[in-house]
Amino acid sequence: MAVRPCESPGPAPATRPDGSVTWEPQVRHLYVHVPFCAHKCEYCAFYSEVPRGDLMERYVKALGRELERVAADLRPRTIFFGGGTPSLLPLRLWERLLRQMDRLHLLGAAEFTIECNPATVSADKARLFRDFGVNRVSLGVQSLDEALLERLGRIHSRRQVFESWETLRAAGFEHLNLDLMFAIPGQTLAVWRATLREALALGSEHLSTYEVIYEEDTPLFAQLRAGRFEVDEDLACAMYDELLEAAAAAGYRQYEVANFARHDGPSETPLPTHACRHNVNYWRGGSFYGLGPSATSYVRGVRTRNAANTLRYCAALETGRRAVEFREALPPLARAGEAAAFGVRMVRGWPFADFTRLTGFDLRREWAEDLAWLVARGLGEISPEAFRLTRRGLRFADLAAERLLRPAPPD
Ligand code: SF4
Known part of the structure; x- marks a missing residue:
């Protein structure tokens, strides 16, 4: 299979496993955006759409072409499939995609994460992921309160969180992340405490937490503007304090504003053992390729962004072009400013x-x-x-x- 390098050679900044900065001949971090969701959540401003017809099939083919174009400049130490809902892709398309990555020598990353919605985890998919070297799953839980899950427009129930947890553990996943959300309209401190207690009792290796943000063009933003609820900043602060205390009491080490991980062994290290190395690379200003519709790449100081439209993305790659629609080369001080701003998010x-x-x-x-x-x-x-x-x-x-x-x- 022909492989064409995408960027000029030259070292790219990356992070070592301990989080320190290094320079490598090839880019060491890969993000892939899977732009499909079964239903749009009320708060979500990410690019995603409900898949229709053969769009998933077309997307996987186009993604394969994009992978071919960057493969020569890529030797992934971390891979992250996010979205959207990556776990919505059917098993046969996942298998096709992973086989192609194997042919392009893109597997074998030390950390390979796939985001999953609890409603779309199956034993077959979990087994396939394991067989191809996926070693980390990030489960989009958000809340364990049925009423809030409905309020947010999530497609899964609290029961499915526990079922998918069992499925993933049974498949051998030893590195699981739970995504949780706080300051949700209607969420009380007591409800947040209960979700935290139950989620922490599961004993995941990693915890990512998000305060609800109100992005324009989301239903939640429209409701806020229409005065259907008010933002309670004091309550959000109290929830964050609660989170810090509960996570520490459960043995997690906070290593970023919103991220907590378990640490094996007694020794002090710059990062806890189960920190997400993929995200650490973002916070440390490292290079990465971002593939798929709307995905951003940052390679050797040049930022590019793909078309935020799956049809346009597919059409570009089907005619032999990359789907890049935005490109900027930041001057050195602006690059350094971004690195400073992102990097201080780490503890x-x-x-x-x-x-x-x-x-x-x-x-x-x-x-x-x-x-x-x-x-x-x-x-x-x-x-x-x-x-x-x-x-x-x-x-x-x-x-x-x-x-x-x-x-x-x-x-
Ligand atoms: S599942 Fe995730 S990406 Fe999809 S709509 Fe909900 S929050 Fe957005």
Whole structure:
């Protein structure tokens, strides 16, 4: 099979398994967007659609072509299939896709994650995933309260969460993540506590949590604007505090604003054993390929984005073109600003040496005023080795990020 390199050669920033920054000849991280959902959730602004006709089949073929185009520049240490609902793809299409990845020498990643909706997990799919080296599943639970699941427009029930959990464990998955959501309209502190208690009792290796955000063009945003409910910021803060305490009490180590993982063994390491290395690479400003409709790639300082339309995406690849519809090469300071803003989301902050190795800038000098501003407000702290956000600062990480960005001047 002919394989064409996509980008000019040259080292690409990536992260080592311990989260530190390194440079590699090929890109080491791959994201694939599967743009199908059985039903659109009330809060969701991701690109996805209800699959019709043979669209899934066409998508898998087009994705295969896109994989061929980047394979020579890709040796994945982490792979992440997100969406959308990747687990909605039928078994035979998954098998075709995974076989093609095998032919292109793209399997064998140390961390290979597939996002699954609890309503679409089956023993057959779980077995197939395991057979092709998938070793991590991220289960989109969001809540264990039936009324809230309905409120959010989720297609699964709480019973299906426990059933899919059993199915995945029985198939041999030893690295499972649960996605949970808080500050949902109508969610009380007591309901959040109950969900946390039950979810933590399952004993997943990883926990990702999201505060509801109101994205324009979502039903939830329209309801907020129409005054059907109000945002209670104090309650959201109380829920976040509850989360930190419950996760710590259950033995999880927080390593990012919203992410918690178990750590095996007594030794202190920069990252807990079960941290998601794929996401760490994003936060550390590393290169990655993003394939599929609407997916973003960031390779050697150039950001590209694919068409956010499955038909356009397929049509481009069927005629031998990539489906890239946006491309920008950020100037060095803007790149460094993004790295600073994303990197401080991690609990260990930015070690100054790593930041300089990645960007060429000294965080202490270029961002001196911003760091002082954050420290003066109790949001950040500086040691001889690193800058990091405090517990309060992590709660307001978006505010800190805004200070650290250095947007590129308009053309
Ligand atoms: S399942 Fe996920 S991607 Fe699909 S609509 Fe719901 S939140 Fe969005």
